[in-house]
Amino acid sequence: MNHLTEEQLILHHYGEAENAPAVAEHLRGCAVCRGQYEALHRTLSLVTAAPAPERSVDYGGEVWRRLRPELREEPRFQWRRYLRFPPLADWPRWAWVPLAAMALCVAFLAGRLWPAPSLAARGLSAEVRRQILLREIGEHLERSQVALIELLNTKTNGMVDLSMEQDLARQLVAANRLYRQTAAKAGDARMVAVLEDLERALIEIAHAASPISSTELANLRQRVDTDGLLFKVKAVDAQLRLKERDEARARAAKPS
Amino acid sequence: MMDDGDAAMVARVRGGDTDAYRTLVERYSANLFHLAYRMMGNEQDAEDVVQESFLRAFRQLKQFESRANFGTWIHRIAVNCSLDLLRKRQRQAGRTESLSAQPDDEIHALPSEGPSPERLLVNAETREQVNLALNQLTALERAAFVLRHFEEKSIAEISASLGVSGNAAKQSIFRAVAKLRVVLEPMVNSTP
Numbered sequence: 527m528n529h530l531t532e533e534q535l536i537l538h539h540y541g542e543a544e545n546a547p548a549v550a551e552h553l554r555g556c557a558v559c560r561g562q563y564e565a566l567h568r569t570l571s572l573v574t575a576a577p578a579p580e581r582s583v584d585y586g587g588e589v590w591r592r593l594r595p596e597l598r599e600e601p602r603f604q605w606r607r608y609l610r611f612p613p614l615a616d617w618p619r620w621a622w623v624p625l626a627a628m629a630l631c632v633a634f635l636a637g638r639l640w641p642a643p644s645l646a647a648r649g650l651s652a653e654v655r656r657q658i659l660l661r662e663i664g665e666h667l668e669r670s671q672v673a674l675i676e677l678l679n680t681k682t683n684g685m686v687d688l689s690m691e692q693d694l695a696r697q698l699v700a701a702n703r704l705y706r707q708t709a710a711k712a713g714d715a716r717m718v719a720v721l722e723d724l725e726r727a728l729i730e731i732a733h734a735a736s737p738i739s740s741t742e743l744a745n746l747r748q749r750v751d752t753d754g755l756l757f758k759v760k761a762v763d764a765q766l767r768l769k770e771r772d773e774a775r776a777r778a779a780k781p782s
Numbered sequence: 783m784m785d786d787g788d789a790a791m792v793a794r795v796r797g798g799d800t801d802a803y804r805t806l807v808e809r810y811s812a813n814l815f816h817l818a819y820r821m822m823g824n825e826q827d828a829e830d831v832v833q834e835s836f837l838r839a840f841r842q843l844k845q846f847e848s849r850a851n852f853g854t855w856i857h858r859i860a861v862n863c864s865l866d867l868l869r870k871r872q873r874q875a876g877r878t879e880s881l882s883a884q885p886d887d888e889i890h891a892l893p894s895e896g897p898s899p900e901r902l903l904v905n906a907e908t909r910e911q912v913n914l915a916l917n918q919l920t921a922l923e924r925a926a927f928v929l930r931h932f933e934e935k936s937i938a939e940i941s942a943s944l945g946v947s948g949n950a951a952k953q954s955i956f957r958a959v960a961k962l963r964v965v966l967e968p969m970v971n972s973t974p
Contacts, residue, residue, distance in 0.1 A: 536959050537952075540930055542937055568970045569963050573931060576912035578819045585815065586808030593807060593836055597800050668873075672922070676950050679957065690947035767873070 530559045535566050660770050663705050663717075667763040670698055670724055674756045677731060678747055686743055688736040695731040702728060720762045723755050788852040795843055807836055810853060814860045820928045821864035822871075823913045831867060835860040857933075861925060861943050868921040915965035919958050926951050927958035 530538075530552060537543040538550075553560050582588070673694050706721035727750040734746050787805070794802035811832060818831035839846075839856050846855060916924055925944055929935040935943065941951040 532960065533952075533956050536956060540955075565967065565970070566959070566963070569966045570931065570959070572908060572966055572970055573912050573915075573962060576909045578816050579825055581812055581815055586811040589811045589832055589836065590804045590807045592833060594800075594804075596837055597803065597840055668869075675920075676946075676953070679953055686949055687947055690945075690950060 529556065530562070532562075532566075535559070535563050538563070539566060539570060657770075657773070659705075659708060660766060660773075663709075664763060664766045664770065666698070666701050666705055667724075667759055667766065669694070670702070670728070671756065671759055671763065673698060673731070674727065674750065674759070678751060678756065685737040685739055688731070688734060688738055688743075692732050692734070692736060695728045699725060699728045699732060717762060720758050723753070724759060727751075727755055792843065792846065792852055795840070803836075803840060806852060806856075810856050811836075813853075814856065817857065817860055817928070817933060818864055820916075820932045821861070821868060821925060823916055827867055827871070831860060831863045834863045834867075838863065858943050861929065865921050865925050865944070868924065872921060911966060911969055915962045918961050918965065920954075922946070922950075923954045923958040923961070926954035927962075930955050 530549060534543060534549060538546065538553075543549045553563055673691060677688075677691055702721055702725045706718055706725060709717040709721060730746065730749055735742065738746065788809075791802050791805045795806075814832045814835055815828055818828035818835075819825065822828050822831060835856060839859050842859075846852070916927075919927065922944065926940050929940045929943060930937070937948055937951050937955075940955075941948045944951060946954075
């Protein structure tokens, strides 16, 4: 048997090694691996030894006292309480006059005011929509980075199941297309270029075979990360976050 | 299967008795705090995670399967809350900034006379070093490592909890351990 890999030692430490008796047997006979395993064990013991701060005995009570005001029950609307009117036949005649006047006022005001909110919303939405879009593209780039990192860092000697990564890639492709079209309309050529590359990579991942052999996975990685795609996505994401932060600061500094 | 006491409390809360939720909060707060502290690395964020987890659980209690285990369910909610906050914190500060912001004055300011303060010093230093090392991990690596190392969850449980494949969970743990070794091994080797 060759020397054990770090991954095998880690899995053995956590009791998840595929062939635990063989690993244990190897460790008994191989001083090099035993040394590696002991070093790993010492490091992880140090992590365990780092104490977590203790809470008081009444900690649960403290949490409850902070939490209780937040737990508002859904108010149950009781129609009967508000609709306890006497029968119409019992109403005095004079009561119809103010009622009719009130209905007229309500109809007039409704007619006047009804379109107003949508106009206001249209006036506000351009800036607000742009900010929301910036944030959403940032989130999208971050999720895409996670998907790419997961794929690029996967280590294997055998077959790998990519179904989870593929599900994520499929979701991201649909969102990516929308953001790319929006960026094109806004004339942001750099963003369009990065999103185009990203879309191509995501489609590659989504349509790859799964399970996939380590050789095929290496080829896929090469195709996906051509021209340092991950780096480009990171750079655009960082730039976007910076822009978002600067705009937030500018808005905060602006006198109302 | 859910603990009988938990099941009864969940049923009462669903029936409108909000104060019955107190029993569940008192029962699981300390465990959730320990999990959240390992995930976040500081007490304030851990407290926020505990609070947010119970709040989310209360609001989603109608969707909770009554045959499921409340303890497992709230644990998973706390993992998700921690991940959300961890990603937010990492976005806000960046890992490099958080590394350079590690205060070490506090450790050196501790008195070093007598066995008890020495013990405190060692504990504080160990905790500081471990936090320093854990701060270098991505949110996913940290979550996977904490669940495996401190919570003793299996790879299968971790992958279900984090919504990633078994292979992705395993790779996250490998990367986490490799990074921890880089930071902590010099400390281990210097210990007599």
